[in-house]
Amino acid sequence: MPTSLESKLILSAPFKWMGDAKTGFLKILDQRELPQKETHLECRAVKEAAFAIKTLAVRGAPAIGVAAAFGCVLGAQRGKTKEAIEELKASRPTAVNLFWALNRIRKLSNHDPETVLQEARKIEQYEKDNCLAIGRHGLALLKNKSRAMTICNTGALCTGGIGTAVAPFFLAHAEGRPIQVYALETRPLLQGARLTAWELSRAGIDVTLICDGAAAHTIREKKIEIVIAGADRIAANGDSANKVGTYALALAAHYHKVPFYIAAPSSSFDLATPSGDQITIEERSKEEVTRWKNTPAAPDNISVFNPAFDVTPNNLIAGIITEKGLIHPPYKETIAKILK
Amino acid sequence: MPTSLESKLILSAPFKWMGDAKTGFLKILDQRELPQKETHLECRAVKEAAFAIKTLAVRGAPAIGVAAAFGCVLGAQRGKTKEAIEELKASRPTAVNLFWALNRIRKLSNHDPETVLQEARKIEQYEKDNCLAIGRHGLALLKNKSRAMTICNTGALCTGGIGTAVAPFFLAHAEGRPIQVYALETRPLLQGARLTAWELSRAGIDVTLICDGAAAHTIREKKIEIVIAGADRIAANGDSANKVGTYALALAAHYHKVPFYIAAPSSSFDLATPSGDQITIEERSKEEVTRWKNTPAAPDNISVFNPAFDVTPNNLIAGIITEKGLIHPPYKETIAKILK
Numbered sequence: 001m002p003t004s005l006e007s008k009l010i011l012s013a014p015f016k017w018m019g020d021a022k023t024g025f026l027k028i029l030d031q032r033e034l035p036q037k038e039t040h041l042e043c044r045a046v047k048e049a050a051f052a053i054k055t056l057a058v059r060g061a062p063a064i065g066v067a068a069a070f071g072c073v074l075g076a077q078r079g080k081t082k083e084a085i086e087e088l089k090a091s092r093p094t095a096v097n098l099f100w101a102l103n104r105i106r107k108l109s110n111h112d113p114e115t116v117l118q119e120a121r122k123i124e125q126y127e128k129d130n131c132l133a134i135g136r137h138g139l140a141l142l143k144n145k146s147r148a149m150t151i152c153n154t155g156a157l158c159t160g161g162i163g164t165a166v167a168p169f170f171l172a173h174a175e176g177r178p179i180q181v182y183a184l185e186t187r188p189l190l191q192g193a194r195l196t197a198w199e200l201s202r203a204g205i206d207v208t209l210i211c212d213g214a215a216a217h218t219i220r221e222k223k224i225e226i227v228i229a230g231a232d233r234i235a236a237n238g239d240s241a242n243k244v245g246t247y248a249l250a251l252a253a254h255y256h257k258v259p260f261y262i263a264a265p266s267s268s269f270d271l272a273t274p275s276g277d278q279i280t281i282e283e284r285s286k287e288e289v290t291r292w293k294n295t296p297a298a299p300d301n302i303s304v305f306n307p308a309f310d311v312t313p314n315n316l317i318a319g320i321i322t323e324k325g326l327i328h329p330p331y332k333e334t335i336a337k338i339l340k
Numbered sequence: 341m342p343t344s345l346e347s348k349l350i351l352s353a354p355f356k357w358m359g360d361a362k363t364g365f366l367k368i369l370d371q372r373e374l375p376q377k378e379t380h381l382e383c384r385a386v387k388e389a390a391f392a393i394k395t396l397a398v399r400g401a402p403a404i405g406v407a408a409a410f411g412c413v414l415g416a417q418r419g420k421t422k423e424a425i426e427e428l429k430a431s432r433p434t435a436v437n438l439f440w441a442l443n444r445i446r447k448l449s450n451h452d453p454e455t456v457l458q459e460a461r462k463i464e465q466y467e468k469d470n471c472l473a474i475g476r477h478g479l480a481l482l483k484n485k486s487r488a489m490t491i492c493n494t495g496a497l498c499t500g501g502i503g504t505a506v507a508p509f510f511l512a513h514a515e516g517r518p519i520q521v522y523a524l525e526t527r528p529l530l531q532g533a534r535l536t537a538w539e540l541s542r543a544g545i546d547v548t549l550i551c552d553g554a555a556a557h558t559i560r561e562k563k564i565e566i567v568i569a570g571a572d573r574i575a576a577n578g579d580s581a582n583k584v585g586t587y588a589l590a591l592a593a594h595y596h597k598v599p600f601y602i603a604a605p606s607s608s609f610d611l612a613t614p615s616g617d618q619i620t621i622e623e624r625s626k627e628e629v630t631r632w633k634n635t636p637a638a639p640d641n642i643s644v645f646n647p648a649f650d651v652t653p654n655n656l657i658a659g660i661i662t663e664k665g666l667i668h669p670p671y672k673e674t675i676a677k678i679l680k
């Protein structure tokens with residue numbers, strides 16, 4: 001079933017291994033240029049793959065891990081897989097999926113290009129399978145619901161598969177069910193506008209872009225029936241950290257009695273973090289807010305508070321969609337159970 | 341008291357009449373160029389003043405009314421005040437303050453430049469007095485509160501006085517009280533980033549810019565104590581229409597038990613509109629969302645829902661600050677009473 005459904009979808013691949021293991025190369029879609037230009041980087045050396053990850057030409061936790069695994073093949077071609085692992089590991093210092101993927105490559109008994117490429121393809125397939133499983137569990141929630149809302153980018157571009165929070169929308173579309181998605185533009189970096197709107201419309205899904213501040217009004221006016229967001233990290237009690245704006249979106253859904261779901265692979269759970277209070281929120285540069293590309297949008301000398309993420313408390317979350325199934329409160333118990 | 345306090349403030353004047361009535365001209369700060377450039381338009385003919393209003397070089401209901409009244413002086417200089425009124429009336433077809441100000445000029449028994457200029461100055465003073473009165477009533481709410489939040493632009497630039505929602509912040513600052521303002525950037529047109537952040541920081545007020553989606557997180561993290569927003573139109577039951585994003589902000593304040601106030605002159609009440617359900621929300625062009633100046637931020641061919649305003653229901657509003665005093669629920673009664 002997964003394969004036949006997937007074949008009906010137009011997915012925007014973030015990368016592709018071109019050619020055979022010994023002489024091939026890694027082609028990466030440069031997401032920084034989207035949606036205006038579809039340019040690709042041809043990585044023929046490890047440092048080019050590391051640079052693509054570092055500069056966010058490829059982004060999104062699962063996609064980074066897979067891209068790094070393919071990057072190792074470039075090292076293997078020169079008999080330098082271990083050096084490749086070290087170089088790629090340094091490209092994004094806090095990405096869990098990156099370390100996990102590189103660790104799988106490191107543990108291989110044989111580091112010839114064919115073996116490394118085979119393992120990279122397995123990692124890619126693993127992420128794709130996770131996406132499909134999340135999509136299937138989420139699809140059950142859509143039932144007669146067709147008016148949905150999401151934030152940030154959680155699609156093919158950041159997973160290589162059908163994504164996480166948008167995976168149910170991809171599957172609903174593949175099944176020919178009516179589905180209408182409102183995508184928040186997601187300031188300051190506009191991943192919703194640049195990436196989600198682009199990849200969903202490219203896949204033929206009915207998508208409408210809105211400003212983040214318009215979400216509450218849109219939920220009311222357009223009678224939104226379900227909201228699904230991704231998560232970067234989920235605490236043991238279900239509190240979920242995701243792109244800033246998610247918390248405000250969950251509050252708006254809550255007030256309108258619209259179910260708000262988190263969709264994320266089980267690798268996003270962090271049992272060592274009891275609740276959202278213990279999650280440190282990264283603050284990013286003020287220029288992300290005061291300029292759009294090179295165009296100023298605010299006085300340059302202004303103070304800016306630019307948190308990259310926020311935490312949605314568990315009481316606002318109707319359920320968490322993982323590849324292992326859908327879980328409901330009490331999250332402390334259901335999360336511990338599903339991770340066993 | 342108003343005058344002495346106002347003299348302590350650095351206000352960013354949206355316009356100024358230069359010279360005498362017979363040979364003078366209207367100088368308008370071109371707000372479209374802010375915050376990067378402080379350029380002024382010198383309007384020496386009625387059509388130049390009308391063009392400045394039409395193209396949003398000057399904006400904000402009270403400021404438009406006053407600018408139009410000064411524009412009439414340019415007509416009076418040529419003995420063509422009535423023609424000037426007609427031309428200026430057509431510049432912004434739905435601005436109530438514009439019609440009100442032009443009507444005051446029309447009703448003058450004498451249309452010589454001195455008389456028209458005198459009336460324009462009276463209208464200007466009336467708006468300034470309203471702002472000060474709103475500021476004073478709002479100041480009482482601040483008491484020991486110093487961490488505030490606001491949305492869009494409601495300051496000197498759009499009123500000529502100390503504004504509406506930000507008026508209490510201006511007065512607190514003039515009195516030497518600590519006041520810290522978080523300003524939402526207010527997508528899509530970024531009036532908060534371009535105008536509010538600019539004019540508050542220029543006045544020496546501690547202002548921090550945030551993305552609209554970060555408001556809920558900021559209320560929690562920065563322990564915001566009060567939220568004040570303006571209003572474009574207030575229904576008889578207190579439901580308030582304001583810039584899109586206000587409703588989401590009110591929901592976030594509500595959830596955190598932070599009082600949310602509306603500040604607006606009594607001319608914003610519309611007793612003919614029973615509730616927010618009867619307020620038609622203007623939808624604006626998709627390009628406001630998909631491009632920032634000339635820089636694309638989303639695919640050009642994407643569907644966009646771009647409501648310019650939203651309605652905050654009365655149950656989320658702790659009080660409405662008007663020049664006639666602060667009113668509380670039940671709004672149907674208190675609004676009718678204050679308008680008598």
